[in-house]
Amino acid sequence: MYNTSYNIIVHHPAQMYNIYRGFFWRTLMKICGIVAEYNPFHNGHAYHCAKTRGQIGDETAIVAVMSGNFVQRGDFAIVDKYRRAAMAVCAGVDLVIELPLPAALSSAEGFARGAVASLAAMGCVTHLSFGSECGDLARIRRAAACDRSAIREHLASGQSYAAALQSAVETVDPDAGALLSSPNNTLGIEYCAAIDALGCDIQPITVQRDGAAHDSEQLHVRPSASALRHLILDGKVDACREGMPSEAFTWLTQAIDSGAAPAHVGVCDAAMLSYLRRLSPDDLLRFTGGKDGLQNRLFDAIRDHTSIPDICAAAQTRRYPLARIRRALLRAYLDLPFDTSVEPRYLRVLAIGPRGREVLRQMGKTAQVPVVIKPVNEKRLPDTADLRRDALVDDLYALAQPSRAFWTGGSHFRQSPYVTNKENRSV
Amino acid sequence: MYNTSYNIIVHHPAQMYNIYRGFFWRTLMKICGIVAEYNPFHNGHAYHCAKTRGQIGDETAIVAVMSGNFVQRGDFAIVDKYRRAAMAVCAGVDLVIELPLPAALSSAEGFARGAVASLAAMGCVTHLSFGSECGDLARIRRAAACDRSAIREHLASGQSYAAALQSAVETVDPDAGALLSSPNNTLGIEYCAAIDALGCDIQPITVQRDGAAHDSEQLHVRPSASALRHLILDGKVDACREGMPSEAFTWLTQAIDSGAAPAHVGVCDAAMLSYLRRLSPDDLLRFTGGKDGLQNRLFDAIRDHTSIPDICAAAQTRRYPLARIRRALLRAYLDLPFDTSVEPRYLRVLAIGPRGREVLRQMGKTAQVPVVIKPVNEKRLPDTADLRRDALVDDLYALAQPSRAFWTGGSHFRQSPYVTNKENRSV
Structure with missing residues (x-):
């Protein structure tokens, strides 16, 4: 499935030892993936991390696959990807990997497929945790097992993607269609379907959402990211304090005060x-x-x-x-044709939290595509159209930051991940 | 030299009558071309028109070939081309034709060649009047007769264009090199050289400049356009009043007040x-x-x-x-490669003053390329890359206007020339 010419296991002399060690390690440590945009990181996101550890063990390392500078609603991220990743590792995430851009700018299906493919490409992820309105994993998995070709047919007849998925799901489980009125259920179905389609050994789990609805304007201790963005764009940044982990809020205010945010x-x-x-x-x-x-x-x-x-x-x-x-x-x-593959050509590390180094060490043995931690490593990658595009896209994002001081290009080849060893579980 | 398939004389049944009439008309009326940017139109420009009529006759029709929305210094024009053309016809010019974009964004040589080719393509221009610091036409023509291939050699050896021209001119007339320290003399030499190179039947004349030097910051009753632009960009528009014909000043203030200017x-x-x-x-x-x-x-x-x-x-x-x-x-x-031809594919009329209609009537018989007066005529032109580029370039200019109300695209196909019959000679 992947170009494995970079697969370190395959080329390593002590191959069998590593496979053994990898197996041993898997029994010791769980690595759970979360797919997110963190635009910006809020209490609901921290709650999701905490509940995930509650379900599968407190020592679980959490790896977020996060949209980069552009997000799925078809917009510029309100804060750049490095700062959003830093917010996350300051509040409970152990490692942040960038979701490939073509996936970030896809409908739910492509978004989920690119995210699951990224987790699979790490080669060591054991679980995938997602929030859902219903909290009923079995039901989501049943819905995910619906006939994908039926979706294509409904799409061809002019239905929207959401409606097409609903029609297809209802043929499997007549009550399951109702699931799809809730956006996180829909994404959950797509994650499960992607895991099945890619045949990866990743166990899905779900955390029932208990905050404001996605896109809700209502403010809350666990507000929606959309409500926070509206406050930020209205200049009411202080009102976000209650809804965010304190270190994430500090990152946000520093970005705004320096003129690096909000981008829009x-x-x-x-x-x-x-x-x-x-x-x-x-x-x-x-x-x-x-x-x-x-x-x-x-x-x-x-x-x-x-x-x-x-x-x-x-x-x-x-x-x-x-x-x-x-x-x-x-x-x-961004000159990103619709048929661009959503699967990762390389994994870009955006921030490293307390247990992130351990996960990276493991990825050094299991990753199926190159892992880019320091920009200097990026120089070792072949000069592909993908790489040039990702660098250009970050240069275009730079021009949306309020202060011209941040408009300089080349951040893709210059910026190192934020690193912290401080445990800071906000919830 | 031109695609003459639009040449109305050639296809007209009463061809001989028209040739006769054209000949007769030429003996009656002089049409004098002026090459300009009018960025913005000022007293010096009005003085040039008046002095030109003083030299060749008060009934002379003056046709300006004017840079469009982008000017030769490599910048956006401070006011859009339609308003700058309107300023000119309110202050002594009878017709304003747009200089082809590739000429407007060329060095002195390409600029002059595109301008002279445009005047030649009208088929009825008798004179070309240009300002010069020296006022000595014979000397300028001698300098223009220098060996152009010598310029190419000097350029190839790494000299700037101005230095290369100076070296070449000095071989013809040892004292003439000094002419080239003055930018209007240089342009004058290039106009005369272009007339010779294109073999056109246009008589050059020169008006000695008597205002502030080109690009001078010094304010004056006849200030430089550069000094006026600085005042405008500094928000000191009222200070421009003294240096501009009153109707031109009114156009300028209206453009600024409505948010259509200054573009930069x-x-x-x-x-x-x-x-x-x-x-x-x-x-x-x-x-x-x-x-x-x-x-x-x-x-x-x-x-x-x-x-x-x-x-x-x-x-x-x-x-x-x-x-x-x-x-x-x-x-x-603007996606305008350096090797794009500077010669006109069509002549776009931007504004029509008191005697402009008469000139247009004559052009109807003599023009060697299509003449576009009303946008609806533009639709009759073949859909060429040139036409699409000119339309796009105006849409890009629109985005540099201060008020978003002027950002709408499509002006190239919508905007009619400004027309006035009011004689208004400011000087």
Whole structure:
């Protein structure tokens, strides 16, 4: 499945010893993956880590596979990936790995597949923990076992992805369709389906969500990331304090005070328009993911309107949901065709927490793609289109930071992961 | 020289009558071309029109060939091309035609060649009037007759264009080299050389400059355009009143008050950087005009610096003069390769003054390329790369206007020329 020419096990002289040691180690230590955006990290995320350890053991190492500088809703992350990763390891996560960009800018299916493939590529992850509204793993797994080809058929008939998945799931479990009205259940189904499809030896577990609903505006001790983003963009950063672990809040305020955050699409409207206006409908078709005419609507909207939100509003219909349009525009701006593989070519380490070194040591033996910890290692990677794209995309993100002092390019080759050994479990 | 398939004379049934009428008309009316940027139009420009009429007759129609939205110093024009053209026809010019973009973003030689080719393509221009510091036409024409191939040799040996021209001119007229320390003399030499090279029947005349020096900061009743731009960018628009014809000043203040001006590179830094960072050194080479390593300096500067002025300052050396760097960056942003032809594929009319209609009527019979007056006519042009580029470039200019209300695209296909019949000779 992966290009294993970098697989350290295969090429290591003491291969059998390592396989033995790996097996031994697996019985001693559990490594649990979490897929997240941490945009920004809040109390609900810390609660998820704590509950995960509660279910599978307090010594479990938690590895987050986190969206980089661009997030699944088709937007710039509010704080850059290094700082968001640092927030996480200061509040209970042991290692943060970057989710490949094509996965971060995909629908739930591609997002989950890229994330599970990243965990699988580490070669040592034993569990995957995800939040869900229902908390019923067996039911989610049953729904995940539905016929994927049925989804394709429903999609082809013009249904949205969510509706297509619902129709397909209902044929397996008539009551399970209701699961899909909740976004975390949907993602959970996709994680389980990806584990099955990729045939990986990773055990899914679920933590029932107990905070504000995803995207909820309501404030709470465990608020939604969306509510926090609104507060931040409204300049009410202090109001976020209650909803975030204290060290994560400190990272956030320092980023804002220095002018590194908040980044958002509004700052980059002119930059995005100046690129998008160069693209013909045929160019746009490479990014929209479907020959259903969306490219023509986008082409007109890009000329007629003067901001990304206005373009989205003009192009949106029942047939073309907002998230798809936002992702298509961002994919076009980042020159990321829709058919780009979501699976990792290398694993970029963004932050290392208390037990992260141990996990990295293990990955040194089991990883199926190169692991990039220090930027100097990146130089050893072959100069691929993927690598150039990831470096460019970070340079484009830099231009969305409020202070020009952060606009310098080249961070992809310069920035080292944040490292801490301090245990700081917020919940 | 031109594609004459649009030449109305050739296809007209009453061909002989028209040739006769054209000949007759030429004896009656003089049409004098002026090459300008009018960035913005000031008293010196009005003085030039008045002196030109003083030399060749008060009834002379004056046609300005004017840079569009981007100007020769490698910058965005401070006010858009339609408003700058309107300023000109309110203050003594009879017709404003747009200089082809590749000429506007060329060194003096390409700029002059594109401008003279545009006047020649009108088919009815009798004179070309230019300002010069020396006011000595005979001497300028002697200098223009120098060996152009000698210039190429000096350029190849690493001299700047100005130095190469000076060396070549000095071999013809030992004293003439001194002419070239004055920028308007240099342009005058290039106009005369272009008239000779293109073999056109246009009579050059010169008006001695009597205002502040080009690029001078000193304020004056006839200030430099550069001094006015500095005042405008500093927010001291009222201080420009004395230096501009009153109607031109009204156009300027209305543009600023509505948020359509001032446009400048600073507003578009993020947009330019977000595009320039996508280009490899090989990509940049297409825009720098010389395999002398400038592309590598630019590539590094584009990553290391966070504004266009900083990038220019970092890349500039004695070998790579500032204007060349600014034009290379703007050419790259506008996707305008260095080897693009400077000659017009069509003539775009930007504004029509008192006698402009008469000139247009004449052009209807003599023009050697299509003349575009109303945008609807543009639709009749073949959908060429040139046309798409000119439309895109105006959409990119729109994004540099201060108010988002002016960011809408498509002006190239929507905007009609400003028309006035009011005689308003300011000087």
